[in-house]
Amino acid sequence: MNEFSILSSLLDNDFYKFIMQNAVIKLFPSTKAKYKFINRGNHSFPKNFAKILKKNLQTMSNLKLSNKERIFLEKNCPYLDSKYLDYLDSYQYNPKEVHIYQYGRNIHIDIEGLWSRTILWEVPLMAIISELYYQLTGAKRISNKKLIFLTKKKIDFYKKLKVYIGEYGTRRRFSYKVHKLVLNILKKKGNSFFMGSSNVHLSHLFSKKPIGTQGHEWIMFHAAKYGFNLADKIAMENWLNLYGKNLKIALSDTYTTPIFFQNFNKKLANLFDGIRHDSGDPYSFITETLNHYKKLKINPYKKKIIFSDNLTPTKIASISSFCKKKINPFFGIGTNFTNDVGVPSLNIVIKMVKATIKKNKWVSVIKLSNIKEKSTGEKKIIFLAKKNLHLL
The missing domain is CATH 3.20.140.10 (nicotinate phosphoribosyltransferase)
Structure with a gap:
């Protein structure tokens, strides 16, 4: 370089x-x-x-x-x-x-x-x-020693919670070096509850499968082409036609959650493994999701919600508790892993x-x-x- x-x-x-x-x-x-x-x-x-x-x-x-x-x-x-x-x-x-x-x-x-x-x-x-x-x-960020200590502390906390986590922090990381250091600790200490990273390069470096869903632009384009009312539905159908049995998490908030659920019919709700929450109150979203699956006579406990909105250990503990025995939560943690170093992100x-x-x-x-x-x-x-x- x-x-x-x-x-x-x-x-x-x-x-x-x-x-x-x-x-x-x-x-x-x-x-x-x-x-x-x-x-x-x-x-x-x-x-x-x-x-x-x-x-x-x-x-x-x-x-x-x-x-x-x-x-x-x-x-x-x-x-x-x-x-x-x-x-x-x-x-x-x-x-x-x-x-x-x-x-x-x-x-x-x-x-x-x-x-x-x-x-x-x-x-x-x-x-x-x-x-x-x-x-x-x-x-000036915290030292590597303190960063390692804080990251291990978070990992131990998530272990006790028995939650599944992933790392989504590329875009607002403090630096590449910090990102790499955090991933190294997650790989060593994460065991089976660390799902992987959204960063493909670091996934390759640490021999983990990369993880991720769609971005909002996919649905935004569909709205421009097919109209706001049908954007979610056609975007999901196109996604399934391409990826079939893989990558089956739907993004729920491009045109607000109520509009998403209008498009998330029984066929799509059955075919997708779950939904990603990226904005708004997570507890209302969980309740809406449970009600939607139940209305369609689908067992929500066989489905997932991927949470990815500004997550912290406290927030994850609270959401995890709320989901218990109702639906399966997974957490994509971004800035709190890659830019929790003592400076504003x-x-x-x-x-x-x-x-x-x-x-x-x-x-x-x-x-x-x-x-x-x-x-x-x-x-x-x-x-x-x-x-x-x-x-x-």
């Missing part, structure tokens, strides 16, 4: 980006997408931040899938066919797809290009922004804002979420969506 290189592997990214990329190549190969950086925390970026970030992105064009990495994917992700792996073999990041500007202390980032290509930018770009921010602001996101539907015509895409703060997109389209879905 040179002076301006934070990433050392093409697979240093979340698993769901690769499985969505495969889906996009198969079903929507000519679709273009636009993404936008959103600074939710109004963080103030240091002078020359954009310049250094651009230099980092230039080095990403040198990342290539290695033969060992391809073998790892073939062994652990058999549903990713050779045609897709050939595509990934030839894939190179193109920094020209990313436009970065700095005005004073504010950073503006736009990404544009074929959806099948630009889909891989979001997570590593956020990881780089996070790590560079801490480097350039001189942030960045509240930043990168979201798809537009996509082409027909003849290169750009259409705005939005996410409503269960809480207002997590909604993204044009206010006018958000209003129209809420009106259309009878959410006003």
